[in-house]
Ligand code: GCO
Ligand code: MN
C-alpha cells in the first residue's frame with residue numbers, strides 16, 4: 083500500500099506567500115498572524131516539502147537597507163540549512179507597490195520601467211546566491227483597464243525589450259538562470275497582456291534569446307479563461323518550454339481562488355498528473371495556492387500536506403491506469419492500425435502524394451465504427467472513485 087508521502091523526486095515546492103498567506107481578501111483583513119520567512123521555512127520542513135520559492139519582498143521589505151537584507155538572508159539561509167529545503171525559484175514583486183499601479187515593464191512611465199528592471203536584477207542577484215536556477219516573471223499589473231491608455235503592440239514591444247535586457251544581464255553575469263513567464267487573463271488588471279500560456283509561447287519566439295525563456299503555467303489562470311490546463315501544459319512541454327508549473331485548483335469562470343491542489347477538478351487534475359509523470363517532467367511541482375480563510379496554522383499544514391498527498395494519489399492512479407488490463411486493451415483497440423497508411427508517417431514526399439491520390443476511402447464504413455470512449459471514461463472514473 084503506497085503511503086502517498088511526498089518524495090524529493092517530485093520536487094514539491096511552496097512560495098513563502100502561499101503557506102504564509104494571512105487570509106486577507108478584498109472584503110476582509112488577515113485572519114492569521116503573519117509568519118516570518120524563517121517560520122514559514124520551518125513549517126514547510128515539517129510538512130515534508132522539497133523547497134521554498136519567494137518574491138523579493140516576501141523575504142525582505144521593499145525599503146530594506148542592504149544591512150537589513152543581509153541579516154534577513156543570514157537567518158533565512160540558516161533555516162534552509164536546518165530544514166534541508168532548497169530554493170529552486172525566485173521571482174519579483176512587480177505589482178504590490180503603488181509605483182506599479184500601471185504596470186512595470188509596460189508602464190507608460192519610463193521611470194517605472196527602469197525601476198522595475200533595477201528591482202528584478204537586484205532580486206536575481208540574491209536569488210542566484212540562494213541557489214535558484216529559475217526566475218519566474220508574472221506580469222500581474224502588465225495590462226489595462228482602458229485601451230485608450232496604451233497601444234497593445236507598444237506594450238508587447240516594451241515587454242520584449244525588458245526581457246531581452248534581462249537575458250543579456252544573465253548572460254553577462256554568467257548566471258545559470260532561466261526565465262519562466264506566467265500568463266493570467268485578468269486580475270488585478272481588467273486585462274493582462276499575453277493572457278494564456280499559448281500566447282506566452284508565441285511571444286517567446288520573438289525574443290532575442292528564446293532558448294533562455296520558458297513558461298510557468300498555472301491551473302487557476304487557464305481555468306479562469308475556461309481552458310483545458312493539461313492541454314496548455316502539453317503544448318508547453320511539446321515546445322520544450324515547461325520550465326516550471328504552478329499547481330492549485332478551481333472551477334472555470336471565477337477569480338483566482340488558489341485552492342488546494344486537486345480539491346475541485348479531480349478528473350482534469352488526474353490527466354494533468356498523468357501527463358507530467360508519463361513524460362517524465364523533472365522540474366519543480368510548485369504549489370501557488372493557499373489555505374481557506376477559515377484555517378489557523380494547523381489548517382495551513384493540512385492544506386500543504388493535502389496538496390502533495392493528492393498529487394501522490396493521482397500519480398498512483400496514473401500508474402494503475404497504465405497497468406489496467408481492461409483500459410489498456412480498450413486503448414489498443416482504439417489505436418489499432420493495420421499499417422496501410424504508414425507511408426504517410428515519414429512526412430511529405432511526391433511518392434506519398436501519388437499514393438494518396440490513388441487511394442479510395444470507405445468514408446461511410448469508416449465513420450460507422452463506434453469508438454468505445456464511454457466505456458473508457460467510465461473505467462477511468464471508476465478507477466478514480468476507488469472501485470477498481
Ligand atoms: C497570482 C500569481 C502569482 C505568481 C507569483 C509568482 O495570480 O497572484 O499566480 O502568485 O505566481 O507572483 O510569480
Ligand atoms: Mn495565480
Ligand code: MN
Nearest residue numbers: 264300328370
Ligand atoms: Mn502563480
